[in-house]
Structure formats: structure tokens, C-alpha cells
Amino acid sequence: MSDLLVNAVGRRVPTEANGKMQVPFMGVGAHRPKGNKAGVPIPSNADFPKDKRIANLRSALELSGVRSGMTIGIHHHFRDGDLTVNALFDTLADMGVRDLIFAPSALFPAHEPLIRHLESGVIHHIEGSMNGPIGRFCTHGRMRGMGILRSHGGRWQAIQDGELHIDIGIIPAPSADVMGNANGVNGPSACGPLGFALADAMYADKVIVLTDHLVPFPNVPWEIPGMYVDYVVEVEKIGIPEKIISGTTRITKSPTRLLIAEHVAQFIEEAGFLGASFQAGAGGISLAFIQFMARRMRAQGIQAPFARGGSTGLLVDLLKEGLIGYILDGQSFDLDGVRSLRENPRHIATSPFTSYNYHSKGNIADHVGVAVLGATEVDLSFQANVVTHSDGLLLHGIGGWQNTLFADLTILAFPLFRGRIPIVVEEVMTVCAPGEMIDVVVTERGIAINPRRRDLMDRMRNSRLPIETIETLREKALKICGRPAAPVRDLIRPVACVKWVDGTALDAVFLLPE
Amino acid sequence: MSVSAGRDAKEDILLELEKVESDIVEVALESPVQSLYGGHIRALIQRVLHESGVTGVWIKAKDAGALDWVILARLESGLKRLIPGFRKNLAPEKVWDFRPQVPRDHMRRSRLYLPGMQPDLMTGAALFQPDGIILDLEDSVAPSEKDTALILVRNAILAVDFGACERMVRINPLPAGLGELPALLDTDGVDTLLVPKAERAEEIGQLARYIREYLNRTGNARRIWLMPILETAMGIWKACEIGASCDGICALAFGAEDFSKDIGARRTKQGTESFAARSMLVLGARAAGVQPIDTVFSDVDDEAGLLSSTKEAIGLGFEGKGCIHPRQVRVIHDAFRPEEAEFRWAVKVKRAMDEAHAAGRGVVALGSKMIDPPVAARALKVLKTAAFYGMVPEEGGADE
Numbered sequence: 075m076s077d078l079l080v081n082a083v084g085r086r087v088p089t090e091a092n093g094k095m096q097v098p099f100m101g102v103g104a105h106r107p108k109g110n111k112a113g114v115p116i117p118s119n120a121d122f123p124k125d126k127r128i129a130n131l132r133s134a135l136e137l138s139g140v141r142s143g144m145t146i147g148i149h150h151h152f153r154d155g156d157l158t159v160n161a162l163f164d165t166l167a168d169m170g171v172r173d174l175i176f177a178p179s180a181l182f183p184a185h186e187p188l189i190r191h192l193e194s195g196v197i198h199h200i201e202g203s204m205n206g207p208i209g210r211f212c213t214h215g216r217m218r219g220m221g222i223l224r225s226h227g228g229r230w231q232a233i234q235d236g237e238l239h240i241d242i243g244i245i246p247a248p249s250a251d252v253m254g255n256a257n258g259v260n261g262p263s264a265c266g267p268l269g270f271a272l273a274d275a276m277y278a279d280k281v282i283v284l285t286d287h288l289v290p291f292p293n294v295p296w297e298i299p300g301m302y303v304d305y306v307v308e309v310e311k312i313g314i315p316e317k318i319i320s321g322t323t324r325i326t327k328s329p330t331r332l333l334i335a336e337h338v339a340q341f342i343e344e345a346g347f348l349g350a351s352f353q354a355g356a357g358g359i360s361l362a363f364i365q366f367m368a369r370r371m372r373a374q375g376i377q378a379p380f381a382r383g384g385s386t387g388l389l390v391d392l393l394k395e396g397l398i399g400y401i402l403d404g405q406s407f408d409l410d411g412v413r414s415l416r417e418n419p420r421h422i423a424t425s426p427f428t429s430y431n432y433h434s435k436g437n438i439a440d441h442v443g444v445a446v447l448g449a450t451e452v453d454l455s456f457q458a459n460v461v462t463h464s465d466g467l468l469l470h471g472i473g474g475w476q477n478t479l480f481a482d483l484t485i486l487a488f489p490l491f492r493g494r495i496p497i498v499v500e501e502v503m504t505v506c507a508p509g510e511m512i513d514v515v516v517t518e519r520g521i522a523i524n525p526r527r528r529d530l531m532d533r534m535r536n537s538r539l540p541i542e543t544i545e546t547l548r549e550k551a552l553k554i555c556g557r558p559a560a561p562v563r564d565l566i567r568p569v570a571c572v573k574w575v576d577g578t579a580l581d582a583v584f585l586l587p588e
Numbered sequence: 589m590s591v592s593a594g595r596d597a598k599e600d601i602l603l604e605l606e607k608v609e610s611d612i613v614e615v616a617l618e619s620p621v622q623s624l625y626g627g628h629i630r631a632l633i634q635r636v637l638h639e640s641g642v643t644g645v646w647i648k649a650k651d652a653g654a655l656d657w658v659i660l661a662r663l664e665s666g667l668k669r670l671i672p673g674f675r676k677n678l679a680p681e682k683v684w685d686f687r688p689q690v691p692r693d694h695m696r697r698s699r700l701y702l703p704g705m706q707p708d709l710m711t712g713a714a715l716f717q718p719d720g721i722i723l724d725l726e727d728s729v730a731p732s733e734k735d736t737a738l739i740l741v742r743n744a745i746l747a748v749d750f751g752a753c754e755r756m757v758r759i760n761p762l763p764a765g766l767g768e769l770p771a772l773l774d775t776d777g778v779d780t781l782l783v784p785k786a787e788r789a790e791e792i793g794q795l796a797r798y799i800r801e802y803l804n805r806t807g808n809a810r811r812i813w814l815m816p817i818l819e820t821a822m823g824i825w826k827a828c829e830i831g832a833s834c835d836g837i838c839a840l841a842f843g844a845e846d847f848s849k850d851i852g853a854r855r856t857k858q859g860t861e862s863f864a865a866r867s868m869l870v871l872g873a874r875a876a877g878v879q880p881i882d883t884v885f886s887d888v889d890d891e892a893g894l895l896s897s898t899k900e901a902i903g904l905g906f907e908g909k910g911c912i913h914p915r916q917v918r919v920i921h922d923a924f925r926p927e928e929a930e931f932r933w934a935v936k937v938k939r940a941m942d943e944a945h946a947a948g949r950g951v952v953a954l955g956s957k958m959i960d961p962p963v964a965a966r967a968l969k970v971l972k973t974a975a976f977y978g979m980v981p982e983e984g985g986a987d988e
Contacts, residue, residue, distance in 0.1 A: 556656060
């Protein structure tokens with residue numbers, strides 16, 4: 075069993091995970107690893123045919139030298155419409171390999187069948203994100219190894235500083251040619267950018283591209299250049315289009331959520347951030363605030379230099395209208411986003427490397443003005459949680475959430491309680507953001523500004539918005555909901571390690587008995 | 589024998605109660621908040637049953653995040669259905685400071701209807717800042733649930749923070765509605781009762797007497813305002829009589845849906861079929877010295893339609909409009925905001941009045957025009973509304 079050490083936010087974190095030493099979190103921006111970035115074996119052109127097609131995935135895996143204990147990487151651009159992951163592990167199980175480390179950039183409900191392979195030992199543990207049933211499986215201590223939770227940027231960081239070495243990178247692509255040049259904007263399963271796959275392409279020892287839309291060379295744009303690709307496999311169907319498009323991109327009709335979104339837009343204007351660049355999301359409030367903010371920008375004739383996102387039809391309309399200068403896109407949430415990325419030169423595909431990576435010489439996230447994000451919990455010192463719920467269950471991945479906290483104004487927006495459970499708590503179950511990263515908490519029943527942001531407190535002094543202290547928000551929640559019981563966790567048995575963007579151990583998820 | 593109470597719906601709880609041959613009370617709970625509130629919910633139910641001396645009951649509870657005041661209401665309903673003669677009220681403690689009672693001529697631009705069986709809509713209703721909220725026991729409640737809705741509404745009045753909103757309850761038509769009064773009046777938290785299908789002045793007078801006597805008997809100094817809803821041809825015909833039937837009446841409201849049915853017309857968006865009736869209601873209410881209040885606008889998605897319908901109502905002389913969705917509140921309030929030109933005119937009139945007063949002149953004039961007292965009064969009313977909306981005169985704007 076792993077030893078535990080107390081880190082800079084006072085959380086007990088494992089000193090070792092799956093045989094690898096862990097550096098405890100030391101404070102934001104404090105960690106500076108030394109040495110060179112990870113490299114890949116030198117390939118020679120002479121070894122690669124013009125046509126890299128292989129008959130099927132199994133043969134490609136055999137040729138890649140797959141064996142027990144390897145690490146398999148994949149991207150999540152197909153979201154819940156992904157058809158590769160489950161088939162891949164069925165094949166690997168069939169081939170008799172075991173104890174694999176699976177490193178997806180995210181998982182979705184469609185991937186629940188992986189539990190069978192986790193139980194049987196085909197998969198040893200997951201590094202990346204664990205959602206829903208797989209998260210539950212992990213929380214109850216049933217995964218063989220320790221789960222590692224990383225942000226999108228953290229995945230690049232871990233690959234580049236050598237903590238995560240991907241042996242075989244699998245890249246399902248909506249469109250590819252025989253050299254392996256691939257993109258996500260063409261073909262029947264178009265999904266938008268393929269940026270999450272770029273790290274696998276560049277750093278995996280072997281790279282397999284799968285596609286259901288093989289086009290003659292050259293397949294342009296080649297977001298994934300064929301020079302990184304070992305094998306190309308044609309499959310019948312790569313994704314379910316209607317599930318690739320996230321179901322969360324419709325603007326919420328919930329009056330409470332709309333009210334919160336209006337509070338957010340008003341706060342942004344009063345705090346002097348109208349016209350700043352912003353991070354755009356797909357879900358509920360982080361989508362809804364954009365329309366209210368856009369209304370205010372329109373009324374004042376103000377434009378924002380760019381939006382980083384998460385593209386949606388709403389964002390595309392703002393781009394066309396000229397209210398935003400560029401969309402710097404990490405993933406498309408709907409077909410309008412995909413089309414715009416294909417056709418509009420001011421709609422740019424980005425990867426987590428350019429956007430979020432810690433081991434780069436600056437990144438896009440640092441240039442973002444406003445980020446409006448959700449959370450499962452926030453506490454009295456403004457620490458926030460996005461992976462576990464108050465009952466101790468691990469149910470969500472970190473995604474780009476940690477990376478976007480570096481905006482000039484970071485707002486968490488959510489209802490004060492959900493289904494009776496208060497979101498503002500005394501102390502979060504799991505720290506995913508140190509308190510200094512969260513500037514404002516906006517709820518329907520009040521807004522709290524982090525006291526560290528004196529500038530915002532001063533600017534909002536005469537606001538008509540319901541500005542309160544975070545303690546008052548907590549009291550309001552308790553008065554309505556009553557005090558919840560504390561879940562009983564086994565605090566000497568971490569089941570997953572939550573990483574900060576620099577690769578250090580920020581917190582742990584502890585075992586929750588079934 | 590087994591009964592049920594409550595709903596399998598958001599923020600509610602569905603209880604099934606069964607008598608068993610045993611002295612104990614058993615509670616089987618299914619809930620998404622099981623690990624955080626399961627113990628609390630079971631203990632709450634056990635404690636209440638113990639204090640009520642109830643034993644030999646098996647309770648199956650399907651919870652969906654219900655708050656304590658909802659659980660208590662559903663439990664009381666279930667026990668009353670299961671045990672004839674169970675009289676105990678399972679009312680929550682009053683945790684919010686009620687603001688003072690509203691005056692008779694309270695601002696009533698918007699009133700938000702909240703179905704009496706839906707606790708999830710009640711909890712956050714005040715956040716949308718309607719002038720009043722209406723807990724509805726009439727049309728939104730199925731006949732078989734009238735008993736449980738009354739208990740839920742009573743608990744909501746005690747436990748939910750309705751903020752600055754006027755707390756209204758729409759009771760059932762008389763005489764059935766009379767039976768609902770004790771539970772509502774005992775809360776000491778109701779401001780106003782809406783009385784549907786009002787047609788006869790005597791009936792309203794009797795209701796007012798009943799309320800007065802009940803409050804006297806229970807030593808309660810509260811004043812309850814009445815807002816009869818006129819929604820039949822007869823009601824409209826008697827508008828003035830009903831409005832003047834007692835001094836507790838604050839307003840007359842129009843009910844378009846039932847009215848259209850009553851006169852055999854189809855309800856339209858333009859409201860031609862009810863135009864005369866609405867005008868008659870305004871006349872009757874004004875003659876009786878109470879506020880005329882318009883019906884609801886039922887297309888929630890049509891904000892432009894709501895805005896023009898409200899402006900039309902204001903033009904006819906109405907002082908308020910009903911809302912069936914929180915989104916409608918702001919649109920209605922926007923409609924009541926004085927127009928800039930009207931505001932500038934009112935500022936000028938007020939200046940002229942002040943100057944005349946300072947000069948000791950009895951006659952007020954604006955340029956070459958005389959300002960009659962009713963015109964002056966209207967200007968003052970516009971200024972009062974404008975002040976409420978935070979409108980300030982532009983520098984020197986009044987003298988241009």
C-alpha cells in the first residue's frame with residue numbers, strides 16, 4: 075500500500091502510484107522538472123510503404139508488437155458515439171494480452187462495457203478520466219491499479235515529461251488517406267478538431283489510424299500528419315454521428331440556470347470584463363451565459379478578440395456576426411461547429427498542446443479573459459472539486475477544467491444546491507483547484523467573490539447583484555437543505571490520484587465501501 | 589389496507605403506507621441522496637410517527653430530493669388517508685422572518701402561479717422577483733389531490749422563503765374553498781386570497797365575515813386581502829358590486845380561459861372575445877376603488893406577444909398581469925416601466941406644480957396649458973413608478 079504525504083493544500087496524497095513516484099503538489103507554478111522532453115525511436119522512411127493499410131485492427135495490433143503491460147492511448151473526439159474503444163479491448167482480450175494501462179483523453183457512458191475488462195484484468199488501470207459506472211467501480215476499490223486523473227493539458231504534460239509513455243496510440247479518424255494523414259472535419263462521422271490525438275501521434279511508439287472514410291492522397295487538412303502514422307486500418311463505421319454531437323449544447327430552459335447565467339453576464343460587465351476573450355463550454359450555464367453576454371456586447375458595440383472553446387452553433391453565429399474575432403477550437407460540440415471549422419478561416423483548430431500544456435513556453439489558456447465553469451463542490455476557501463460528489467463517488471473527469479482556471483477572471487457558476495445536496499460546502503471532498511484559482515462563485519441565491527481578489531471586491535462594491543460572503547452562501551444552503559451526513563471513506567486507501575496541471579499530486583480519491 | 593401520498597417527481601417524495609400487525613414502524617427508503625440524507629429522512633419520519641403515537645405502519649418512500657417541509661406534508665397526507673381520525677398537523681418550523689403584511693394598494697404588476705402539488709417550483713419562486721406568488725389549490729390540482737395540496741401549500745408558506753413577494757393562495761370556489769381557510773389562516777403567513785369563479789357580492793361578503801370571525805377567534809390580528817377572480821359573464825356583470833362587497837377587497841382579477849368558455853367563444857391571442865369584459869372589469873374595479881388585474885398570457889415562449897399583451901392591458905387601465913412561468917415576470921415588469929417621453933412630461937408637470945406652490949398660486953400651468961388636478965395626480969403616479977424603476981431626470985432635461 076502506498077504511503078501518504080501532506081501536500082501544499084493540506085491534502086494527503088500517495089507518494090507512489092502504480093510503481094511511479096509522485097511529487098506532492100507544491101503550490102501553483104512551483105514545480106519545475108529538469109531534463110529533456112520524452113522522445114520516440116528514430117524511424118526510417120525505407121521501412122514504410124506508400125500504402126500503410128493493414129487488413130484489420132487485430133493485425134495492426136500484432137504488427138505493433140502489443141503485449142501485456144503496455145499502455146494504450148486514444149482520443150475522445152467521438153464522445154458517446156465512439157465505436158472503437160469497446161471493440162479495441164474486446165480484440166485485445168481475445169489476443170490474450172493483460173494488465174494494460176488505458177490512457178484515453180476522456181471516457182463516456184458508452185464505455186461502460188470496459189468494466190468487464192477491468193474485472194478480468196485485461197485492463198490494469200485507467201489514466202485520464204473515469205466517469206459514471208467506471209468511476210464508481212474505481213471508487214469502490216475494484217480497479218487493480220490506482221486511477222490517475224489528469225486534465226487535458228495534464229495529459230500532454232505527462233506524456234512530454236515521461237510520466238506517461240504511450241506504447242500504442244489508436245487514432246480513429248473521420249477522414250484519412252493511405253499515408254495516414256487524418257482530419258476530423260470530413261466524412262460521415264465528422265467530429266471537428268482531432269487535437270486530442272496529436273500527442274498520441276507525436277509520442278506513441280506505434281500509431282494506428284482507423285477510418286471509415288478513406289480518401290485519395292492528399293487528405294487535407296492533415297491535422298494528424300501521416301508522417302507520424304505506422305498503420306492505417308479501414309473499418310465499416312467509426313462513430314455514431316448523432317451521439318458524437320454532445321446532447322448538452324442546447325441552451326438550458328431551466329429558469330434557475332438562466333437566472334444564474336444572467337447574473338454571470340451582469341457580473342462580467344460590471345467587473346469591466348465585457349469584451350474580454352472568453353472560454354466557451356457546452357453545458358447549461360457555461361453555454362447560456364454567452365447569449366446574455368453577447369446581448370450586452372451588442373448593446374454597447376463591443377467585440378471580444380477571440381473565444382476559446384468548445385464550438386457550438388451559438389458561438390459560430392457570434393463569429394459570423396463579428397462579435398468575436400476568432401474561435402480557437404479544441405472540440406466541436408455540434409455540426410454547426412464542425413462546418414464552421416471546415417469553412418471559416420477565423421475558426422482555428424487547436425490542440426491541448428497549444429492551449430493548455432504546462433511544458434510549453436506559454437499557452438493559450440493564459441491569454442483568456444473570462445472562464446465560466448461548473449463544479450461539483452466549492453468550499454469556504456474557494457477550493458473546488460469537479461471529479462467527486464459530496465457522497466464520495468468519483469463520477470467525472472477533469473477535462474480542460476483545470477487548464478482554463480488560468481483565465482484573468484475565473485467564475486464558477488451553479489445552483490446553490492442540486493437535488494437537496496449543497497454545492498457550497500465547508501471543505502471539498504476532493505481538491506481539483508487550489509482556492510487561489512477561483513475568483514468568483516455565482517449562484518441563483520447569491521454571489522461570492524474570493525477575498526484574494528481585492529480588485530474585484532472594490533469594483534463590485536456598488537453592484538445591485540446579490541454579493542455575499544462564501545460563508546453566507548453556505549449558511550443559506552444549509553438552511554434550505556439541512557446538514558448532510560459525511561460519507562465514511564477509507565482514508566488510508568487511495569483509489570485514484572488527482573494531478574495538478576504540472577503533474578504533481580493535488581489530492582486523492584479514497585476508497586468508499588460499497 | 590394501503591394508501592399513497594406525494595409524487596414520484598423532482599424534489600418530491602412518494603409515500604406508500606400500509607397498516608401492519610406489529611407495534612413497530614418500518615421505513616424503506618429509496619433516494620438519490622441516500623448516503624447524505626437517508627439517515628436524516630428515516631429519523632425524521634420515525635420521530636414524527638413516535639411523537640404522534642402512530643405504530644404498526646410500514647412506509648415505503650421513493651424520494652427525489654424532497655426537503656423536510658415536503659416530506660412532512662406528504663407524511664401528514666398519507667397518515668390522514670390511512671388513519672381516519674388522524675388530526676395532527678405536521679407543520680415545519682417557521683424559519684424565515686416574514687416581512688410585514690403588504691398594504692391594500694400593494695404593487696401587483698406580476699403574480700406568479702405555482703401549482704399546489706409541485707414543491708420544486710415553490711422553493712425558488714421568489715428568485716424571479718414577481719410582485720406576488722400564488723400557491724394554487726384550484727385548477728392546477730386534480731380533484732383527488734385537493735387534500736394533499738392544501739397541506740403542502742400550508743407547509744410551503746411556513747418553510748419557503750418567498751422574500752419580498754406578496755404571498756397569495758388561490759382557494760377553490762366557494763363554498764368548498766371555505767374548508768381550506770383554517771389551515772391557511774393558521775400559518776399567519778398569507779397576505780391575500782384569490783377567490784375563483786366569483787359571481788355574487790353576498791358570497792364574498794360572507795367569506796370576509798368568516799375570515800374576520802376566524803381570526804378573532806384565534807386571536808390573530810392579521811388582515812387578509814381578497815382578490816375575487818371574475819371569470820364568468822355573471823361575474824363581469826356584477827364587477828362593481830363584488831368589488832365593493834367588503835373593505836378587504838384589494839383587486840378584481842380577470843380569468844380569460846373560463847370566461848371564454850362561459851360565453852361560448854374561443855380564446856384567441858388577440859383577446860377580442862374578452863375585450864368588452866376586460867373593460868367592464870376595469871370600470872367596475874375603479875368604481876369600487878380596487879385594482880383591476882388582468883389574466884395570464886399562456887404562450888410562455890412568445891415574449892413579444894406577452895409584452896404587447898401587457899402594454900395593451902396597461903392601456904386599458906389594468907395594474908397587473910398573471911404569469912404562469914418565471915420567464916414572464918421580467919417582461920411584464922418591463923412593460924410597466926414608464927416610457928421616456930411620459931417620464932419627461934411628468935417631471936415637467938411636477939416642476940410646474942412645485943413652482944406654483946412656491947409662488948402661492950392655486951393654478952398650475954405648463955406653458956400655455958392648464959394642469960387639472962387629475963392630470964397632476966397622474967403625473968405624480970408616473971413619477972412614483974419611474975422612481976421605483978430607478979429612472980432619473982436628465983440634467984436640464986426638464987426645462988427643454
